[in-house]
Amino acid sequence: MTEGSRIDPHVDRYAARARGMVASETRAMFAFASRPEVVSLAGGMPYVSALPLESLGAMMAELVATRGPSALQYGSAQGDERLRERICEVMALEQVTARADDIVVTVGSQQALDLVTRLFVDPGDVVLAEAPSYATALSTFAAHQAEVVHVPMDDEGLVPEALRATLARLSADGRRVKFLYTVPTFQNPGGVTLPPARRAELLDICAEADLLVLEDNPYGLIGFDSEPMRALHADAPDRVIYLGSFSKTLAPGFRVGWALAPAGVRDKLVLAAESAILCHSSLTQLAVGRYLETQPWREQLKEFRVMYRDRRDAMLEALDAHMPAGCRWTRPGGGFFVWLTLPEGLDSKAMLPRAVSERVAYVPGTGFFADGSGAANIRLSYCFPEPDQIREGVRRLSVAIEQELELRATFGPGRPTPGSRSDVPGPGFS
Amino acid sequence: MTEGSRIDPHVDRYAARARGMVASETRAMFAFASRPEVVSLAGGMPYVSALPLESLGAMMAELVATRGPSALQYGSAQGDERLRERICEVMALEQVTARADDIVVTVGSQQALDLVTRLFVDPGDVVLAEAPSYATALSTFAAHQAEVVHVPMDDEGLVPEALRATLARLSADGRRVKFLYTVPTFQNPGGVTLPPARRAELLDICAEADLLVLEDNPYGLIGFDSEPMRALHADAPDRVIYLGSFSKTLAPGFRVGWALAPAGVRDKLVLAAESAILCHSSLTQLAVGRYLETQPWREQLKEFRVMYRDRRDAMLEALDAHMPAGCRWTRPGGGFFVWLTLPEGLDSKAMLPRAVSERVAYVPGTGFFADGSGAANIRLSYCFPEPDQIREGVRRLSVAIEQELELRATFGPGRPTPGSRSDVPGPGFS
Numbered sequence: 001m002t003e004g005s006r007i008d009p010h011v012d013r014y015a016a017r018a019r020g021m022v023a024s025e026t027r028a029m030f031a032f033a034s035r036p037e038v039v040s041l042a043g044g045m046p047y048v049s050a051l052p053l054e055s056l057g058a059m060m061a062e063l064v065a066t067r068g069p070s071a072l073q074y075g076s077a078q079g080d081e082r083l084r085e086r087i088c089e090v091m092a093l094e095q096v097t098a099r100a101d102d103i104v105v106t107v108g109s110q111q112a113l114d115l116v117t118r119l120f121v122d123p124g125d126v127v128l129a130e131a132p133s134y135a136t137a138l139s140t141f142a143a144h145q146a147e148v149v150h151v152p153m154d155d156e157g158l159v160p161e162a163l164r165a166t167l168a169r170l171s172a173d174g175r176r177v178k179f180l181y182t183v184p185t186f187q188n189p190g191g192v193t194l195p196p197a198r199r200a201e202l203l204d205i206c207a208e209a210d211l212l213v214l215e216d217n218p219y220g221l222i223g224f225d226s227e228p229m230r231a232l233h234a235d236a237p238d239r240v241i242y243l244g245s246f247s248k249t250l251a252p253g254f255r256v257g258w259a260l261a262p263a264g265v266r267d268k269l270v271l272a273a274e275s276a277i278l279c280h281s282s283l284t285q286l287a288v289g290r291y292l293e294t295q296p297w298r299e300q301l302k303e304f305r306v307m308y309r310d311r312r313d314a315m316l317e318a319l320d321a322h323m324p325a326g327c328r329w330t331r332p333g334g335g336f337f338v339w340l341t342l343p344e345g346l347d348s349k350a351m352l353p354r355a356v357s358e359r360v361a362y363v364p365g366t367g368f369f370a371d372g373s374g375a376a377n378i379r380l381s382y383c384f385p386e387p388d389q390i391r392e393g394v395r396r397l398s399v400a401i402e403q404e405l406e407l408r409a410t411f412g413p414g415r416p417t418p419g420s421r422s423d424v425p426g427p428g429f430s
Numbered sequence: 431m432t433e434g435s436r437i438d439p440h441v442d443r444y445a446a447r448a449r450g451m452v453a454s455e456t457r458a459m460f461a462f463a464s465r466p467e468v469v470s471l472a473g474g475m476p477y478v479s480a481l482p483l484e485s486l487g488a489m490m491a492e493l494v495a496t497r498g499p500s501a502l503q504y505g506s507a508q509g510d511e512r513l514r515e516r517i518c519e520v521m522a523l524e525q526v527t528a529r530a531d532d533i534v535v536t537v538g539s540q541q542a543l544d545l546v547t548r549l550f551v552d553p554g555d556v557v558l559a560e561a562p563s564y565a566t567a568l569s570t571f572a573a574h575q576a577e578v579v580h581v582p583m584d585d586e587g588l589v590p591e592a593l594r595a596t597l598a599r600l601s602a603d604g605r606r607v608k609f610l611y612t613v614p615t616f617q618n619p620g621g622v623t624l625p626p627a628r629r630a631e632l633l634d635i636c637a638e639a640d641l642l643v644l645e646d647n648p649y650g651l652i653g654f655d656s657e658p659m660r661a662l663h664a665d666a667p668d669r670v671i672y673l674g675s676f677s678k679t680l681a682p683g684f685r686v687g688w689a690l691a692p693a694g695v696r697d698k699l700v701l702a703a704e705s706a707i708l709c710h711s712s713l714t715q716l717a718v719g720r721y722l723e724t725q726p727w728r729e730q731l732k733e734f735r736v737m738y739r740d741r742r743d744a745m746l747e748a749l750d751a752h753m754p755a756g757c758r759w760t761r762p763g764g765g766f767f768v769w770l771t772l773p774e775g776l777d778s779k780a781m782l783p784r785a786v787s788e789r790v791a792y793v794p795g796t797g798f799f800a801d802g803s804g805a806a807n808i809r810l811s812y813c814f815p816e817p818d819q820i821r822e823g824v825r826r827l828s829v830a831i832e833q834e835l836e837l838r839a840t841f842g843p844g845r846p847t848p849g850s851r852s853d854v855p856g857p858g859f860s
Contacts, residue, residue, distance in 0.1 A: 008694025009668065013608060013642060015552045021701040048502040056502075057494035064487035072478040072486075072683035107537055110708035118573075122445045136708055143548075143705040178443060212443060238439065251502035255711040264438025271451040275573040276706065278540035278566055281685040281714050 016123070020142035029352070033361035039393030041315075041380045042361040044188065044336050048251045050307060055295070063290050064283075075282040077274035079105025079258070083289035087258055090292070091244065094220055094231040098260050104269045105280050109218055109245040109257035113140050113181075115272045116214055116241055116259065120178045121146045126170060128180040130158055131426070132339070132368030132377065134188045134216065137181055141370070146178070148370035153427050155330060157194035158182060160201040167209050179212040179241075185229050186219035186335025189368045189379035190427040193333055196230065203236045211239075218245040218257075221301055223334035224309035238262050246288055248336070249301055254284040308336070314387035315380065318394035324402055328428040329380075336383035339365075341428045345413030346404050347375045354403055360396035377426075446553070450572035459782070463791035469823030471745075471810045472791040474618065474766050478681045480737060485725070493720055494713075505712040507704035509535025509688070513719035517688055520722070521674065524650055524661040528690050534699045535710050539648055539675040539687035543570050543611075545702045546644055546671055546689065550608045551576045556600055558610040560588055561856070562769070562798030562807065564618045564646065567611060571800070576608070578800035583857050585760060587624035588612060590631040597639050609642040609671075615659050616649035616765025619798045619809035620857040623763055626660065633666045641669075648675040648687075651731055653764035654739035668692050676718055678766070679731055684714040738766070744817035745810065748824035754832055758858040759810075766813035769795075771858045775843030776834050777805045784833055790826035807856075 033040035063071055078084075084100035091098055106112040113136075121127065123145035129137065131150030141148050149170065152162040163180070170177055182202075184194040194202065206213050215232045223229070233242040245257035259269055273280075291297060315338055319329055326343025342348060348364040355362060365377025380397075382390050463470035493501055508514075514530035521528055536542040543566075551557065553575035559567065561580035571578050579600065582592040593610070600607055612632075614624040624632065636643050645662045653659070663672040675687035689699055703710075721727060745768055749759055756773025772778060778794040785792060795807025810827075812820050 008692070010642065010692065010695055013550055014698065015548070015550055015555075017552075018549050018698055018702075021549075021698055021705065023701060045504055049499045051498065051502065053498035053502075054495050056498065057491035060494055061487035061491035064490055065484050068481065068483035068486065069479045072481065072483075072681035074475055074677075074682045107707040107710070111706060114706045118445070119448050119451075120443055120445055122447075125445075136704065139701075139705040143702065212440065247504075252504045253500075253502035253712040255707065255709075262438070262440065265440055268444065268448055268451055271453060271569075272448075272573065275451065275566065275569040276541060276544045277537040277685065279685075280537070281711060282683040283717075284711055284713060287713075 017143060017145050020145055022142075029361055029363060032356060038359045038361050039385060039389050039396060040361040041382070041385070041390070041393045041397070042363050043384055044381055045384045046248050046252060047307065047384055048253070050303065051251060051300070056291070059290055059294065060287060063286055067286060071283045071286045073282055075279045075285065077279050078270045079103065079280055080282065080285040080289060083256075083285045084258075086289055086292040087244065091231070091242070091260065094217070094228045095234040096231050096242065096260070097234070097237070102260055102263065102266055104259045104261070104266060104273060105285055106257045106259055106273065107255045107277065107280055108247055108252065109216060109243040110136060110140070111273070111276070112243045112257055112259035113137050113214075113216065115269050115276065116179075117141060117144045117146065119265070119268050119272055120212070126175050126177045128163070128166065128177060129370070130182055130187065130190065132189050132365060132374060133181065134183060135367045137216070138368070138370050141181075150369060150371060150373070151180075153187075153190055153192060155192055155427055156198060157184060157187060157190070157192045158198070158202060160198055160205060163202065163205055167205070167211070177211060179214050180206060181214045181216065182232075183216045184232055185217055186222060186332055188219070188335065189337050189363070190339045191330040191332035191335060191337045192339075192427045193229065199230070199232055200235070203232060203239070206239060207236070213240045214243065215240050216243045218248050219335035221249050222305060222308055222336070224305060224312065225333050233260060241265060249304070250288065250291060250297070254288050255281070256284055256288045308383060311382040311385070311387055311390055314390040315382040315394060318391040322395050322398035324398065324405055327401065330428045336381050338380045338382065339427050340378040340380055341426065342376050342378065342401065343405060345408050346401065348378045349375060351400060351404050354400040355397065358396040358400045360393045360400065362397065447573060447575050450575055452572075459791055459793060462786060468789045468791050469815060469819050469826060470791040471812070471815070471820070471823045471827070472793050473814055474811055475814045476678050476682065477737065477814055478683070480733065481681060481730070486721070489720055489724065490717060493716055497716060501713045501716045503712055505709045505715065507709050508700045509533065509710055510712065510715040510719060513686075513715045514688075516719055516722040517674065520651075521661070521672070521690065524647070524658045525664040526661050526672065526690065527664070527667070532690055532693065532696055534689045534691070534696060534703060535715055536687045536689060536703065537685045537707065537710055538677055538682065539646060539673040540566060540570070541703070541706070542673045542687055542689035543567055543644075543646065545699050545706065546609075547571060547574045547576065549695070549698050549702055550642070556605050556607045558593070558596065558607060559800070560612060560617065560620065562619050562795060562804060563611065564613060565797045567646070568798070568800050571611075580799060580801060580803070581610075583617075583620055583622060585622055585857055586628055587614060587617060587620070587622045588628070588632060590628055590635060593632065593635055597635070597641070607641060609644050610636060611644045611646065612662075613646045614662055615647055616652065616762055618649070618765065619767050619793070619795075620769045621760040621762030621765060621767045622769075622857045623659065629660070629662055630665070633662060633669070636669060637666070643670045644673065645670050646673045648678050649765035651679050652735060652738055652766070654735060654742060655763050663690060671695060679734070680718060680721060680727070684718050685711070686714055686718045738813060741812040741815070741817055741820055744820045745812040745824060748821040752825050752828035754828065754835060757831065760858045766811050768810045768812065769857050770808040770810055771856065772806050772808065772831065773835060775838050776831065778808045779805060781830060781834050784830040785827065788826040788830045790823045790830065792827065
């Protein structure tokens with residue numbers, strides 16, 4: 001009898017996969033983070049208040065009044081065709097050539113992640129993911145009983161030799177690798193980006209190993225310093241399933257994301273979507289389509305870039321100014337996140353109570369690994385708070401770290417968390 | 431090498447569950463059904479044009495302009511709390527006592543179906559379902575590798591003795607039954623409703639067998655002749671997971687449904703929802719919540735009931751007037767569907783080309799069985815077409831059936847479809 005069986009009479013009925021469904025470590029932190037006296041560097045919420053709410057509202061009113069019979073009705077499981085045509089234009093910014101017919105609209109890119117995993121992963125199959133990787137992707141892989149094997153990153157993202165070595169080891173062990181999951185651009189949580197030469201090398205390795213690639217690209221158009229990167233999909237459309245999202249470029253409240261996949265995979269994704277949700281919301285799909293057709297979305301995107309760049313700058317300046325020696329962090333060229341490594345001997349989860357008393361919230365690194373690593377790390381987000389709050393939050397965090405360092409100097413390091421440090425390079429190490 | 435492997439290079443990568451993902455039989459019919467010269471009695475689309483589109487549009491505008499920062503943001507995986515409170519009021523109409531905390535908002539009730547199945551069903555587990563049952567639920571069960579065992583119905587829904595016998599047989603075979611899936615009120619596709627005495631008996635049987643019940647209730651508030659039925663959940667809240675939806679009482683375009691579940695199950699459904707879609711659309715959830723708070727939804731529901739009752743009446747009158755001898759059909763007290771049984775020797779799928787030339791669309795019965803039954807049956811919907819179209823559609827269908835009967839009289843019955851007729855009672859047989 002487990003403890004759960006005393007309170008849940010259905011505990012013996014659950015499927016084996018339910019054992020992989022466990023509450024995210026970040027959940028308690030998010031409850032704390034929403035308190036008004038707290039500066040939250042924890043969440044990944046885009047700053048939607050920057051949107052022109054009045055005109056978006058007027059657009060919605062016009063949509064319902066004039067196209068209500070479609071907008072309020074069931075739609076196809078593949079998604080609205082006009083929206084899919086507009087999505088092709090968005091992806092063209094990253095040099096992706098796509099036909100509307102090869103796109104499946106999903107409930108955020110999270111649903112695309114789920115559908116792809118559902119389609120490919122049998123229990124025990126291996127999925128490769130960066131170390132660290134996007135937390136909710138790891139939950140999805142676990143929910144489908146995949147075994148996640150992490151591939152090390154450095155400041156330029158996934159390390160090609162490490163990928164090669166991992167594939168060789170798994171092949172020698174007779175393990176079946178179903179796909180490589182990667183966020184190549186402005187990675188969550190690492191904040192690092194794979195440069196063009198490494199992209200080519202990665203695709204070569206995957207071609208040699210006949211490995212499918214799942215390219216998750218929610219931040220690709222939120223770059224601060226240059227033109228959008230060329231997507232992996234652009235160079236290997238038959239090998240790469242591309243996941244996109246309007247959650248960061250417009251707003252998450254629509255829950256409109258998509259998958260671009262080779263035709264055979266696309267057909268099966270449509271069937272999987274149908275059995276999962278019947279169809280997506282016509283209302284939110286038509287709204288996003290209308291936004292792309294009638295609103296100045298390219299200008300809005302520029303505004304977002306400038307705003308998030310200012311926030312990144314505020315965070316990096318504050319880190320430079322306040323962080324004690326021994327801290328290292330990444331310097332993102334876009335996206336929402338900085339990945340921070342604490343000085344030797346400190347543990348980001350053990351430090352949480354101190355952060356709570358300093359009224360600053362962050363996400364401990366352990367949430368971004370499937371193997372218990374990450375205790376030395378922290379994900380800091382700069383997307384939602386204003387620059388002054390960001391500076392204050394980083395200052396408070398530095399106080400918490402200083403206090404932990406004093407404690408360590410007085411009493412020595414605490415019991416090390418298993419797997420908290422690894423010998424492989426990590427982002428922020430250079 | 432299968433044929434698929436020549437066109438889909440990824441065919442060897444799919445998970446075992448992908449084999450259960452096959453295109454619905456109704457798909458081709460729906461393409462035909464949308465042509466303007468065709469009267470479609472095929473789809474289950476509610477008549478959303480009856481909604482006050484201007485005021486719904488104004489409500490959306492106000493929502494985005496005044497609550498945009500919430501409506502456009504991420505929300506919790508469980509769903510908006512204020513909406514969950516309103517949902518409790520809606521369920522109270524069916525005598526369900528619920529706390530907002532026990533509800534998980536889902537992408538239509540289809541997602542609730544998927545999450546429950548994902549949570550409980552291991553490959554090879556048995557799910558019990560009515561004969562016939564809702565087509566997309568069967569797809570969902572198949573996608574999770576459940577084995578569906580049908581339990582016969584008659585004009586009063588699921589037959590209790592048949593359920594008892596099925597459970598005894600499966601128990602003797604050592605099979606694990608994970609839950610009974612039932613649409614007890616105005617069933618899709620049967621159009622029949624379980625009366626109160628049978629509800630009590632069904633719950634007794636399930637209690638004896640310690641069987642979980644999945645009560646899918648999208649049509650409960652679309653009754654024509656009486657007060658809403660008391661939900662199964664009202665009498666067995668710890669044994670019944672209740673699924674609800676705003677797709678028929680408001681509009682499908684919002685994709686807002688829900689599951690009401692015992693606390694332990696609810697916790698796991700939230701985790702499953704998070705890994706499946708991260709969170710539902712705040713925009714559509716807040717819109718439905720706002721609709722329930724500010725619009726005369728009870729009056730709207732009355733209008734829908736009157737409108738659909740008129741359509742049901744048109745269909746039943748036309749069936750009485752036109753259908754040849756040997757046809758039988760159910761007489762629904764609510765909901766969207768009539769279940770028709772063809773005269774001996776006729777096959778609803780074989781008859782489709784004739785229906786196409788008569789310009790009438792329907793769904794053959796085989797789509798509503800997991801075991802190949804249903805060739806003698808047709809699902810007719812009266813929800814979307816106007817009464818005059820319904821009458822014309824039924825007339826056209828009767829012409830097609832008459833022609834098939836002539837053919838049968840001349841050449842004898844065709845090769846019988848395996849499993850097309852069963853010895854158990856079926857709805858429309860009385």
